[in-house]
Amino acid sequence: MTVLMQQTTTALNGQADAMVPETAVITRIQYEAPDIATYTLSFTDDHIREQYQFLPGQFNMLYLPGIGEVAISISSDPGQPGTLLHTIREAGNVTGALAKLKKGATIGVRGPYGSAWPVESAEGKDLIIVGGGIGLAPLRPAIYHVIRHREKYGKVTILSGAREPGDLLYPDEYDAWREHGIEVIVTVDRADKNWRGNVGVVPMMFYKMRPDGRKTVIFTCGPEIMMRFVVYEALARRIPKERIFVSLERNMKCAVGFCGHCQYGPFFLCKEGPVLSYDRVEPFFSVEEF
Amino acid sequence: MLADKLRQNPWFKVLKPAHFQKLVEIATEVTWSEGQTIFREGDQHDYLYLIVEGRVALEKYVPNQGQITILTLGENDLFGWSGVMPVIGTRTTGARAVQPTVAIGFDSRRLREISEADHDLGYFIFRRLTNVIAGRLSATRLQLLNMYSQSTE
Amino acid sequence: MTNSIPMPGKHIVIAKDALQTLFSTLQAANYTLVGPTVREEAIVYEEIGQMDDLPVGWTDEQGPGTYRLEEAGDGRYFNYVVGPHSWKKFLYPPKLTLFSAQQNGDGVEFTANKESPQYAFIGVRGCELAAIAIQDRIFLEGQVTDPHYKKRRERAFILAVNCTQPGETCFCVSMQTGPKVKNGFDLSLTELDESFLLEIGSELGGEMLADCDWRPAGSYELNQSRQLMLDAEMRMGRSLDTADLPEILLDNLDHPRWDEVAERCLSCMNCTLVCPTCFCSDVQDVSDLTGGKTERVRVWDSCFNPDFSHVHGGNLRPNIRARYRQWLTHKLASWEAQFGTLGCVGCGRCITWCPVGIDLTEEAAAIRGGQS
Ligand SMILES: Cc1cc2nc3c(=O)[nH]c(=O)nc-3n(C[C@H](O)[C@H](O)[C@H](O)COP(=O)(O)OP(=O)(O)OC[C@H]3O[C@@H](n4cnc5c(N)ncnc54)[C@H](O)[C@@H]3O)c2cc1C
Ligand code: SF4
Ligand code: SF4
Numbered sequence: 001m002t003v004l005m006q007q008t009t010t011a012l013n014g015q016a017d018a019m020v021p022e023t024a025v026i027t028r029i030q031y032e033a034p035d036i037a038t039y040t041l042s043f044t045d046d047h048i049r050e051q052y053q054f055l056p057g058q059f060n061m062l063y064l065p066g067i068g069e070v071a072i073s074i075s076s077d078p079g080q081p082g083t084l085l086h087t088i089r090e091a092g093n094v095t096g097a098l099a100k101l102k103k104g105a106t107i108g109v110r111g112p113y114g115s116a117w118p119v120e121s122a123e124g125k126d127l128i129i130v131g132g133g134i135g136l137a138p139l140r141p142a143i144y145h146v147i148r149h150r151e152k153y154g155k156v157t158i159l160s161g162a163r164e165p166g167d168l169l170y171p172d173e174y175d176a177w178r179e180h181g182i183e184v185i186v187t188v189d190r191a192d193k194n195w196r197g198n199v200g201v202v203p204m205m206f207y208k209m210r211p212d213g214r215k216t217v218i219f220t221c222g223p224e225i226m227m228r229f230v231v232y233e234a235l236a237r238r239i240p241k242e243r244i245f246v247s248l249e250r251n252m253k254c255a256v257g258f259c260g261h262c263q264y265g266p267f268f269l270c271k272e273g274p275v276l277s278y279d280r281v282e283p284f285f286s287v288e289e290f
Numbered sequence: 291m292l293a294d295k296l297r298q299n300p301w302f303k304v305l306k307p308a309h310f311q312k313l314v315e316i317a318t319e320v321t322w323s324e325g326q327t328i329f330r331e332g333d334q335h336d337y338l339y340l341i342v343e344g345r346v347a348l349e350k351y352v353p354n355q356g357q358i359t360i361l362t363l364g365e366n367d368l369f370g371w372s373g374v375m376p377v378i379g380t381r382t383t384g385a386r387a388v389q390p391t392v393a394i395g396f397d398s399r400r401l402r403e404i405s406e407a408d409h410d411l412g413y414f415i416f417r418r419l420t421n422v423i424a425g426r427l428s429a430t431r432l433q434l435l436n437m438y439s440q441s442t443e
Numbered sequence: 444m445t446n447s448i449p450m451p452g453k454h455i456v457i458a459k460d461a462l463q464t465l466f467s468t469l470q471a472a473n474y475t476l477v478g479p480t481v482r483e484e485a486i487v488y489e490e491i492g493q494m495d496d497l498p499v500g501w502t503d504e505q506g507p508g509t510y511r512l513e514e515a516g517d518g519r520y521f522n523y524v525v526g527p528h529s530w531k532k533f534l535y536p537p538k539l540t541l542f543s544a545q546q547n548g549d550g551v552e553f554t555a556n557k558e559s560p561q562y563a564f565i566g567v568r569g570c571e572l573a574a575i576a577i578q579d580r581i582f583l584e585g586q587v588t589d590p591h592y593k594k595r596r597e598r599a600f601i602l603a604v605n606c607t608q609p610g611e612t613c614f615c616v617s618m619q620t621g622p623k624v625k626n627g628f629d630l631s632l633t634e635l636d637e638s639f640l641l642e643i644g645s646e647l648g649g650e651m652l653a654d655c656d657w658r659p660a661g662s663y664e665l666n667q668s669r670q671l672m673l674d675a676e677m678r679m680g681r682s683l684d685t686a687d688l689p690e691i692l693l694d695n696l697d698h699p700r701w702d703e704v705a706e707r708c709l710s711c712m713n714c715t716l717v718c719p720t721c722f723c724s725d726v727q728d729v730s731d732l733t734g735g736k737t738e739r740v741r742v743w744d745s746c747f748n749p750d751f752s753h754v755h756g757g758n759l760r761p762n763i764r765a766r767y768r769q770w771l772t773h774k775l776a777s778w779e780a781q782f783g784t785l786g787c788v789g790c791g792r793c794i795t796w797c798p799v800g801i802d803l804t805e806e807a808a809a810i811r812g813g814q815s
């Protein structure tokens with residue numbers, strides 16, 4: 001069995017001090033759902049704007065002076081690092097304040113941080129990408145990467161779930177993804193009569209697929225409970241633990257392994273994570289309050 | 291023709307010919323047009339259905355919210371199991387075709403009868419139903435948790 | 444007595460009051476002296492001016508949950524056990540401005556904090572040197588370095604002290620960090636009856652002695668110092684069996700002992716604050732009221748703080764059981780995978796300063812003893 005290697009990059013940061021952000025301007029705001037919007041950011045510094053690169057699955061720290069800083073995944077195409085997108089759900093203080101910002105506002109950005117989806121070592125394999133709710137955001141760069149190199153992958157299935165139809169992320173893009181020979185299965189937890197698609201929790205959709213355990217790789221991000229059930233369904237289909245990748249989330253203050261908040265057993269989720277293969281997190285995955 | 295359709299189902303492939311034959315005898319093919327109601331919550335049971343193609347929504351009526359879809363089912367999925375379970379007897383949800391749908395219906399009362407008469411076949415049928423119910427239960431629990439309101443990335 | 448510059452590796456002897464000459468030389472070289480001094484019924488580390496500020500004739504009695512300062516009246520300078528402070532308060536300050544943000548028109552400008560004080564640490568124990576080496580791994584030896592720690596660390600002068608006074612809660616022998624200091628100092632000192640025996644650890648250490656009268660150490664002093672170290676080793680109040688400890692702890696995340704300790708632990712954070720290796724922090728924004736300027740301030744945080752694990756929607760470790768387990772398994776297990784060493788140096792502070800006397804050596808032993 002081949003073990004997939006994970007890629008990481010160090011933060012590209014003009015300042016010698018990793019905690020000091022760069023400035024970036026919000027150039028576009030696109031509403032995705034009642035409490036979710038995608039922000040296009042452009043670094044103020046030309047050099048940084050041109051040099052900036054990231055891997056799918058990595059995140060940035062976004063800073064609002066006087067309010068605070070949050071970890072937000074990059075949701076755009078790694079092949080076009082000049083257009084930097086973040087899809088953000090209003091959840092509390094900082095994300096709430098972000099939601100009030102208008103086009104043209106300046107914020108602080110530092111990154112990219114963290115591990116990436118192993119898109120390269122997944123080449124030649126079938127790929128199932130499972131995103132629940134806002135969890136599809138960190139997966140979208142991987143989807144763009146796969147589309148860009150479609151011939152390098154076998155069967156590709158995207159499973160997108162949300163609570164209600166109106167909460168689905170990026171629904172306008174599903175057809176475009178399908179055009180690249182990707183199966184897109186969409187499901188919601190509940191819906192009214194007007195919804196003609198699937199209703200049922202994300203892990204149930206595994207019954208609609210016949211993955212070949214010998215050559216399937218899974219990337220999943222979403223609520224931890226959802227990921228746990230996705231893992232069970234995947235294991236039941238003989239997909240090896242080493243080929244199931246989850247993206248975990250913990251409180252993060254520094255993103256460079258100093259603040260201690262994101263620890264998950266031996267891992268700092270800002271460095272070794274957020275993307276980890278299931279065999280590495282298994283000992284802790286079901287431990288309560290870990 | 292109906293027997294052929296049944297035989298294609300991965301599930302019936304493993305049946306002994308005699309058992310298979312007994313199931314074919316109580317099976318009928320049904321089709322529903324888009325939007326057609328299949329049964330309502332509280333109806334007396336009649337059939338257990340296996341979907342051949344199409345999509346069916348299981349619905350519950352919630353005052354002030356109308357019919358809420360709680361689960362959709364497609365090819366090779368079973369529904370209408372409550373009719374086969376003696377203690378339940380009535381439909382626990384409503385069912386509606388959201389697409390033109392073809393299914394095979396098994397007479398619930400006769401399913402119970404052939405299970406009683408031949409416990410090997412009965413075991414096969416009830417194991418299958420138990421699996422379906424277990425899967426639904428587990429999914430329902432997850433649905434109940436309302437996981438998207440929890441922390442997500 | 445001579446006064447030239449002794450070479451690294453050399454052992455020399457100075458009269459006790461010659462330490463003041465060293466202090467003056469350090470001050471003349473722009474060092475801020477920080478060292479032990481008596482303050483509010485404890486021996487703490489603060490800025491000091493001269494020898495007299497040291498806790499001359501003072502010692503302390505420690506036990507789980509107790510600390511009592513005592514007058515020994517022996518005129519000794521370093522005859523105490525480590526207190527509630529550690530050197531991390533200087534290298535990794537409890538509160539530090541990382542940068543400031545200035546609003547100008549539509550934009551905003553960030554300016555890093557570049558201040559870099561130059562400290563001379565007086566009286567660093569073996570366990571404390573080991574703690575500094577551990578924090579070096581965290582802040583200096585990863586992919587990213589902390590510039591604030593780096594500057595302070597690189598500029599620091601270290602006068603270490605061989606520990607002749609282990610306490611009731613000490614177990615540096617188990618952790619192999621003391622009582623004798625091994626390396627990583629500019630000068631190390633052993634307090635003898637009549638004099639100080641010094642070992643030169645660096646060229647800088649030697650240079651700072653240029654104005655002192657010294658003579659090479661004789662076998663009398665060297666033997667006396669060796670004897671003191673042997674005695675100290677025998678007087679450890681505690682011990683910790685570290686064999687396979689990381690595996691044992693991580694294999695027992697649901698051990699009933701976690702419930703028992705959770706009944707006692709107050710989640711007060713004392714243990715993490717006094718621990719010389721604990722490094723968790725939070726970052727806060729402090730804005731001036733006229734608006735426009737914000738300072739981004741890093742402050743010590745603790746895994747015992749309920750908000751430590753906050754994610755929107757709640758805290759991931761709402762119960763003390765999970766927080767204590769996080770602390771202990773980090774210190775004595777995960778730390779090894781993260782930094783190639785355990786996160787404990789055996790200084791005993793967390794035992795002494797725990798208001799209810801929880802003893803990590805006892806907790807670890809209980810889990811080892813009753814593996815589930
Ligand atoms: C690696 C990673 C990637 C993420 N990607 C996205 C994304 O693409 N889109 C998105 O909408 N959200 C994402 N999140 C979650 C996002 O960071 C939180 O929703 C956000 O921090 C909430 O902050 P708040 O100030 O609005 O909420 P409050 O509840 O007011 O939180 C206060 C502070 O606690 C910390 N905090 C709270 N919740 C979280 C959390 N879930 N994770 C980490 N720190 C938290 C933050 O420092 C925050 O400022 C990601 C989190 C991580 C760890
Ligand atoms: S855990 Fe306790 S004994 Fe170990 S270094 Fe920290 S304070 Fe000292
Ligand atoms: S172990 Fe003791 S010092 Fe640490 S948080 Fe609990 S009560 Fe406080």
